[in-house]
Amino acid sequence: MVGTHNSGSNPNRFPIGRILYHAFVPLVLFICLLMSSQVQAQNYLGGFQNAAHDQHEDLVAGITQHIGAKVPLNLTFRNSRGKLVSLKRYFKSGRPVILNFIYFECPGVCPFVMDGVAKAMNKMPLVAGSDYDVVTISFDPHDTPKMAAEKKLEYGTMLHSAAAIKHWHFLTGRESAIKAVTAAVGFHYVWFKQLQRYDHPAAIFVLTPGGRVSQYLYGISYHPTTLKLSLVQAGDHTLGTAFDQVLLLCCSFNPVTGRYAAIAVRVMTLSGVLVVVALGTMFGFLFYWDRKRRGKNSSPGAST
Numbered sequence: 346m347v348g349t350h351n352s353g354s355n356p357n358r359f360p361i362g363r364i365l366y367h368a369f370v371p372l373v374l375f376i377c378l379l380m381s382s383q384v385q386a387q388n389y390l391g392g393f394q395n396a397a398h399d400q401h402e403d404l405v406a407g408i409t410q411h412i413g414a415k416v417p418l419n420l421t422f423r424n425s426r427g428k429l430v431s432l433k434r435y436f437k438s439g440r441p442v443i444l445n446f447i448y449f450e451c452p453g454v455c456p457f458v459m460d461g462v463a464k465a466m467n468k469m470p471l472v473a474g475s476d477y478d479v480v481t482i483s484f485d486p487h488d489t490p491k492m493a494a495e496k497k498l499e500y501g502t503m504l505h506s507a508a509a510i511k512h513w514h515f516l517t518g519r520e521s522a523i524k525a526v527t528a529a530v531g532f533h534y535v536w537f538k539q540l541q542r543y544d545h546p547a548a549i550f551v552l553t554p555g556g557r558v559s560q561y562l563y564g565i566s567y568h569p570t571t572l573k574l575s576l577v578q579a580g581d582h583t584l585g586t587a588f589d590q591v592l593l594l595c596c597s598f599n600p601v602t603g604r605y606a607a608i609a610v611r612v613m614t615l616s617g618v619l620v621v622v623a624l625g626t627m628f629g630f631l632f633y634w635d636r637k638r639r640g641k642n643s644s645p646g647a648s649t
Contacts, residue, residue, distance in 0.1 A: 406544040408561060409531035416444075416529045416556045422482065422518035425497045427490040432526070435480050435514060436556050441579035442478050443572075445549040446532050448485035449492040454547045457565035459496075462549060463503040466513075468569035474512035477576050481513065484527055484534055485543070486520040493517050530558050551575040 418433040435442060445462060447455035462479065471477060483493065493515035501510035527534065534545035549567065551560040559579035562572065 405533065405535050406546060407533050408546050408548055408563070409533065410561055411529065411531045411558050412560075414529055414531075414558045416552060416558070417525055418556045420518070420522045420525055422516035422522060423490045423493075425490055425494040425515045430516070432480075432556070435478055436552075436554060438478065439554045440475075440477050441554055441559070441576050442480055442552045442556075443549055443576070444480050444482070444530070444552055446482050446484045446527060446534075446545070448483050448543055449488045449496055450485070452542065454545075454565060458547050458549070459500060460503070461565045461567050463500055465567040465569050465572045466509060467503075467505045469573050471573055471576055473506070473509040476580070477512075479513040480516065482516045482518070482523065482526065484523050484532075484545070486518070486523060488517045490517055551579045553579045553581070 416432065418436055419431060421429055421431050424430050443462065445458060447458060449455075459481070462481075466473060466479070473479060481496075497510060497513065497515045500513065501507070504510055504513075530550050532546065532548070532550075534543050536543055546563075547565050548561055548563045550558060551562065551572075553559050560575040562575065
């Protein structure tokens, strides 16, 4: 008598291929939709940012963002020892650079900008000289190397690491060189003769090792995590940890808040990719197990 298989144990009743099609394909389509939404969101935000930049063009003192612009590294300045140096000297190490502009006799915001830089340097895990350099340029052509040396000494006492001040460079220069470098990064200032002082914005600039503008951080206080991620990004992702790279993948810099913020679409996309990988692994194992089981059922020793 020929035996029959119990319909409840038929291995072909729920084929793995059908499960893969109905579960895997819709998930892939969902991920594609998220990626498309991300591109649309970036274009939308880019329009707002361009509009904001155009509005700043009319300001006498302020910032016009020139992301990606190249700073003229052939310009020469005097360092705190009075030696004539070119900007190129501070970009030979392959490290990103924090750049800021002040004038040494500023009675207003400049000391707060400098304090903000020093505090951020103290709190960052990145190390000046190993991971980045700092360049401070006076935009007052009447400032002297002696004044620069005094400022270097003053802020050297604020840093937790005595070696860090060696990689914080204070420069003075001619008006032509000052105007060239400030124009390159979009830093606009104006001299008020009646008040005998400059009107200028408060910001620092993060430059790539090649001297291109990567990021603008506004205000007088710079969050250590924001500055660290800006340096990691400017350093072509060669700095920081693997976790920093994941943060940059899921976060975007918000020029309004001056910090990196999570982009929901990117987070969802990354999560979706991880789910696809996990499901692909699981379904691959199930497919292998199903084929192995079918092979056993169709072997010559199987009952009929």
